[in-house]
Amino acid sequence: xxxxxxxxxxxxxxxxxxxxxxxxxxxxxxxxxxxxxxxxxxxxxxxxxxxxxxxxxxxxxxxxxxxxxxxxxxxxxxxxxxxxxxxxxxxxxxxxxxxxxxxxxxxxxxxxxxxxxxxxxxxxxxxxxxxxxxxxxxxxxxxxxxxxxxxxxxxxxxxxxxxxxxxxxxxxxxxxxxx
Numbered sequence: 165x166x167x168x169x170x171x172x173x174x175x176x177x178x179x180x181x182x183x184x185x186x187x188x189x190x191x192x193x194x195x196x197x198x199x200x201x202x203x204x205x206x207x208x209x210x211x212x213x214x215x216x217x218x219x220x221x222x223x224x225x226x227x228x229x230x231x232x233x234x235x236x237x238x239x240x241x242x243x244x245x246x247x248x249x250x251x252x253x254x255x256x257x258x259x260x261x262x263x264x265x266x267x268x269x270x271x272x273x274x275x276x277x278x279x280x281x282x283x284x285x286x287x288x289x290x291x292x293x294x295x296x297x298x299x300x301x302x303x304x305x306x307x308x309x310x311x312x313x314x315x316x317x318x319x320x321x322x323x324x325x326x327x328x329x330x331x332x333x334x335x336x337x338x339x340x341x342x343x
Contacts, residue, residue, distance in 0.1 A: 167216060169229040169239075172246050174216040175208050176225070182209035185225070190266045190283040191215050199285060212269055213243045214250075214257050221258075253277075253295045256324040259332055260293075267293075274313060275321075291336075292319045298327045311337045 165181045167174040176182045176192065183205040185191045192209040194200045211219070219225040220236050227234040234242075244250045253276055260267045266280040270292055278289035292314050296302060302323070314321035314337070323335040 165219075165225045167211060167219075167225050167227045169216075169227055169234055169242070172213055172242075174211040174213065174225075174227055176211065177208045179206050179208065182207065185209060185219075189261075190268075190280070191219065201285065213239070213246055214254055214269075217243055217254060218258060218261055249295065249297065252297060252326045255326045255330075256293060256295050256332060270294075273319070275310070276324075278319075279322075288318070290319055291322050293322050293324050295324045295326070298325055307337065 165176065165185060166178065167176045176185060182192070182194060183202065186194060186200065186205055186209060187202040192211040192215060194205045194209055195207045197204065197207065211225075216225065216227055217236070217239050220227055220234075220239060227239060240250075243254070247253055257267055257277065260277070260279055266283045267277050268280070268284065268289070270276050270278040272278075273292050275292045275294045277293040277295075279291040279293055280289045281287055292310075294310060310321045321337045323337070325333045325335070327333070
């Protein structure tokens with residue numbers, strides 16, 4: 165499969181490849197289809213840079229820019245310019261993808277990622293993830309805001325704290341009411 169790097173996104177122009185990539189992992193967003201059904205995809209696919217990086221690292225896609233191959237190292241450098249704390253966010257993204265989850269940008273929820281067990285349109289994302297550095301201070305107000313947002317959309321809020329090359333601590337916040 166081929167993708168073309170255009171500014172800070174990757175476009176899969178081939179419609180069959182778009183459908184296959186979306187159907188096999190729910191990668192990207194089909195252009196102009198807000199709630200895509202796999203069988204209805206007959207348009208190019210837009211990939212987020214983190215998705216593209218993962219797909220290139222796992223040899224599922226080859227990325228070009230202006231007709232020339234973009235190496236994984238070059239793509240990582242672009243990602244580091246585009247994303248604050250890219251290395252940590254990518255480590256969390258990769259951890260969830262490698263475990264079989266579908267992980268999408270969480271911008272509409274005010275967090276780094278929304279995580280699905282099966283995929284968008286099949287189930288709702290049960291988890292919202294915010295990535296922190298090991299030494300970040302997290303205020304109690306930030307925890308309450310995140311927890312309230314997550315509970316209002318019926319999701320569990322998870323703090324992801326990567327350290328080292330392959331270690332991530334996860335802290336899940338649950339809200340409950342006493343009867």
